[in-house]
Amino acid sequence: MLRARTRWLRRFSTAADGPTASSTAAIHPVIRSLLAARGLDTPEKMAAFLHPSREQLGDPFDLKGMAEAVALLQEAVREGRRIAVYGDYDADGVTSTALMVRTLRWLGADVDVYIPDRFREGYGLHPEAIRQLAARGVELLLTVDTGISHRDAVALARQLGMTVIVTDHHEPPPELPEADAVINPKQPGCPYPFKELAGVGVAFKLAQALLQDVPSELWQLAAVGTISDLMPLVEENRVLAAIGLAEMNCRPLPGLRALAQQARFRGPWDSEAVGFLLGPRLNAAGRLAHAMGAYRLLMAEDEAAASEDAAWLEQLNRRRQQLVDEVTEAAQRQMAQQDAQSGRPPGTAAAYVLADSGWHEGVLGIAAARLVETYHRPFVLLSVDEATGLAKGSARGVPGLDLYAAVAACRQWLEKFGGHPQAAGMTMAACCIEPFREAFAAEVAARLPLGPPQPSTAVEVHCPLDAVDFSLWEALQRLEPYGIGNPKPIIYFGAVDIEQVTSLGKEQQHVKLVLRGQRGRVVEAVGFQCRDWVERIAPGSKGHILGQLGINEWGGTRRLQILLHDVAIFHRQVFDWRRTPEKAAQWRTASDGDGHEESVFFLSFSSSPITPAPPTGSIAYFHAPGSGRFGCWPLSPEEPVETVTDLVLLDVPVSEQQLSAALQRFPAIERVYCVFQQANGLGVPQRQHFAMLFRWMRQEGRFDWIRAEQAGARFGLAAGQTAFVLRVFRELGFLEVISGHAYEWRDVGRSRLENSMSYLEAVERQKMGQFLHGLTIRQLQQYIFNLMETKQGG
Numbered sequence: 001m002l003r004a005r006t007r008w009l010r011r012f013s014t015a016a017d018g019p020t021a022s023s024t025a026a027i028h029p030v031i032r033s034l035l036a037a038r039g040l041d042t043p044e045k046m047a048a049f050l051h052p053s054r055e056q057l058g059d060p061f062d063l064k065g066m067a068e069a070v071a072l073l074q075e076a077v078r079e080g081r082r083i084a085v086y087g088d089y090d091a092d093g094v095t096s097t098a099l100m101v102r103t104l105r106w107l108g109a110d111v112d113v114y115i116p117d118r119f120r121e122g123y124g125l126h127p128e129a130i131r132q133l134a135a136r137g138v139e140l141l142l143t144v145d146t147g148i149s150h151r152d153a154v155a156l157a158r159q160l161g162m163t164v165i166v167t168d169h170h171e172p173p174p175e176l177p178e179a180d181a182v183i184n185p186k187q188p189g190c191p192y193p194f195k196e197l198a199g200v201g202v203a204f205k206l207a208q209a210l211l212q213d214v215p216s217e218l219w220q221l222a223a224v225g226t227i228s229d230l231m232p233l234v235e236e237n238r239v240l241a242a243i244g245l246a247e248m249n250c251r252p253l254p255g256l257r258a259l260a261q262q263a264r265f266r267g268p269w270d271s272e273a274v275g276f277l278l279g280p281r282l283n284a285a286g287r288l289a290h291a292m293g294a295y296r297l298l299m300a301e302d303e304a305a306a307s308e309d310a311a312w313l314e315q316l317n318r319r320r321q322q323l324v325d326e327v328t329e330a331a332q333r334q335m336a337q338q339d340a341q342s343g344r345p346p347g348t349a350a351a352y353v354l355a356d357s358g359w360h361e362g363v364l365g366i367a368a369a370r371l372v373e374t375y376h377r378p379f380v381l382l383s384v385d386e387a388t389g390l391a392k393g394s395a396r397g398v399p400g401l402d403l404y405a406a407v408a409a410c411r412q413w414l415e416k417f418g419g420h421p422q423a424a425g426m427t428m429a430a431c432c433i434e435p436f437r438e439a440f441a442a443e444v445a446a447r448l449p450l451g452p453p454q455p456s457t458a459v460e461v462h463c464p465l466d467a468v469d470f471s472l473w474e475a476l477q478r479l480e481p482y483g484i485g486n487p488k489p490i491i492y493f494g495a496v497d498i499e500q501v502t503s504l505g506k507e508q509q510h511v512k513l514v515l516r517g518q519r520g521r522v523v524e525a526v527g528f529q530c531r532d533w534v535e536r537i538a539p540g541s542k543g544h545i546l547g548q549l550g551i552n553e554w555g556g557t558r559r560l561q562i563l564l565h566d567v568a569i570f571h572r573q574v575f576d577w578r579r580t581p582e583k584a585a586q587w588r589t590a591s592d593g594d595g596h597e598e599s600v601f602f603l604s605f606s607s608s609p610i611t612p613a614p615p616t617g618s619i620a621y622f623h624a625p626g627s628g629r630f631g632c633w634p635l636s637p638e639e640p641v642e643t644v645t646d647l648v649l650l651d652v653p654v655s656e657q658q659l660s661a662a663l664q665r666f667p668a669i670e671r672v673y674c675v676f677q678q679a680n681g682l683g684v685p686q687r688q689h690f691a692m693l694f695r696w697m698r699q700e701g702r703f704d705w706i707r708a709e710q711a712g713a714r715f716g717l718a719a720g721q722t723a724f725v726l727r728v729f730r731e732l733g734f735l736e737v738i739s740g741h742a743y744e745w746r747d748v749g750r751s752r753l754e755n756s757m758s759y760l761e762a763v764e765r766q767k768m769g770q771f772l773h774g775l776t777i778r779q780l781q782q783y784i785f786n787l788m789e790t791k792q793g794g
Helices: 029-037 043-052 066-078 090-105 127-135 152-157 199-210 216-228 235-250 254-264 271-287 293-298 303-342 361-375 403-408 430-447 472-479 531-536 658-667 687-700 706-714 719-731 759-771 777-793
Strands: 007-009 082-086 110-114 138-142 163-167 181-183 353-354 379-384 389-398 416-420 421-431 456-461 493-502 511-518 524-526 542-554 556-570 573-576 598-603 631-632 645-652 671-677 702-704 735-739 742-745
Touching: 029 043, 029 472, 029 777, 043 430, 066 082, 066 138, 066 163, 066 181, 082 090, 082 127, 082 216, 082 493, 090 110, 090 199, 090 216, 090 271, 090 293, 110 127, 110 271, 110 742, 127 152, 138 658, 181 199, 199 216, 199 235, 199 389, 216 235, 216 271, 254 271, 254 303, 271 293, 271 303, 293 303, 303 353, 303 361, 353 430, 353 735, 361 379, 361 389, 379 421, 379 430, 389 403, 389 430, 403 416, 403 421, 421 430, 493 531, 511 531, 511 542, 511 556, 524 542, 531 687, 645 658, 658 777, 671 759, 671 777, 687 702, 687 706, 687 719, 687 742, 702 706, 706 719, 706 742, 719 735, 719 759
Parallel strands: 007 456, 082 110, 082 138, 138 163, 163 181, 353 379, 524 556, 573 671, 598 631, 598 645, 645 671
Antiparallel strands: 379 389, 389 421, 416 421, 493 511, 493 542, 511 524, 542 556, 702 742, 735 742
């Protein structure tokens, strides 16, 4: 068995649930079914979604405040008044700033730019910045991606003689700033139907109103900002992203081309490339330094001018990645200490609040999100400034928890805070960290009394593996750009045969499966960061597969490939480790962070050898400390085995009855790992070897282990075989241990080898070993299955 990592939510329907096939004949039936399930249930809606165009954009003058803003800007340009564009330091803010500055300069405006410093100033409009702009002769202040919540700063700007236009997309407060014009689709009384524009989307609408024809550069900036800000890629955002990406693939901005070269990206641009390549690099400037470097990159007129900033952003991004890794690892160590001090299993607290003076404030949100993804718990990470005594940080939540409300309930310990149901930021005195930790954990526990819900996966497409082909992959490409609101569909490929399981990666942390459908179609599947699947998916199993369909191009050949999202196996599994016994030595418990060792049991059917030290290859070689429990058969009746799900059979049992009894002893087995290594890798000594050692021992009278081992070697025996002969002779009464490893011969007359239980067991074990090692993989699996079924029947 293999439990799915997530709870699968069936969201798929059949093609019959959508529009009639005749009305949408050009659409792949799987895509037709998917679109219908997503609410695009008419041919017209499907066509509009699959063919985004400029004509689908709304009239910018339907936005409340647009007419006033356009008139004020046109007047300022005519009169030569200086205009300042005030932006934000994230990717949305930087692209908004670049888009608006380019627009105004095309109109001939005198434009100044201001982007605040994340660490010195923080988000939003700042009085000192307003005064600086006034001193520089600015007469019109235009905000992008900010300003809607800064009533006092707007009032100050107007007092200093500035005309103020606020463009923003964040949730407006109860009282709006008293600007000369406010453009925000979410403000009260705004009739614009689409409310989910990014900051750069609102700026684009202003550019659309100011310019008769929006140039390629602005489409590209709108696409980058919208995708990077994780806005829903539906309706108008989908149009901005789709057309912007098309422009990027035809005539990319010099800065984007330079950044792609630094990242060794050769295209084509899609939403995934923007989200994972461009967005993080643009954000790195504001997170670690100042966002003006990212702004300059987007404003560069040629690649040579952009190359220096592109190289700088690439270095910053690498530093960001390093810092995220360092903070995440340090947080995990601190988390383990908290768990140990509290006496709870690792990773099981209701929530975690972790703090350190060495953590970089700019990466705490990313690190917290990574920890939430791993442990499915809310995390708060704080950076402590020892000079000021303040701790600033970020929090990330889990589904089912209103994180902002949970933080707000602990406001007595906070200087300030803000956020939304899944993310929050806060500042507190360092001395308040401990009481906040206790209060926050208690609040989360009260709001989630059953613990965080199991992560879920929405499964929107059911396509049997045998039906997967290039036409489906090509049809899926028509759904691009993917993102929030239009996720890349997770496909259920049905129950398939898992023919091969191979580990990949430098640290063997990835897995490749070879899957076969019911009608014989073979497709490879790859899973990343899933080390436990290598140990917990057995070739020959029947697996239920969730994943995304992709293409693997190598050596000029294109093959369909599944990117694994989840795997479930509903039957017990048998793993063949007979020829790879080192896997038992390298065993690690599943990397799911539960920290429990009670689920893995290493079982030996052999008693300890009588040699002074176990020879290489013995049971001691297999058992990796800390990876599970270990025991020899027969187990004590008091041995707790109810929690064991993974049973590792290290060596060969004496008989089928012994093996069957062992399987019956573990009631919750999900996986059986068959090592079945034969004792010391050698067979039972021949009778002639017993006779030769018998004569030598009788002649010697007294001897120690070293001399016996040397004698056995002269007769062609390995050390383990010689030790076995000594054990048999002791059972027959011929040998007596007189001190330590010294032996004395006893003449007790004649006796048959068959009178020794060790000899009889060894002979039977050798026969059993020959039988077990003579089975094919499928025969071995069926043999163990039959024994377990017998157990169930009994």
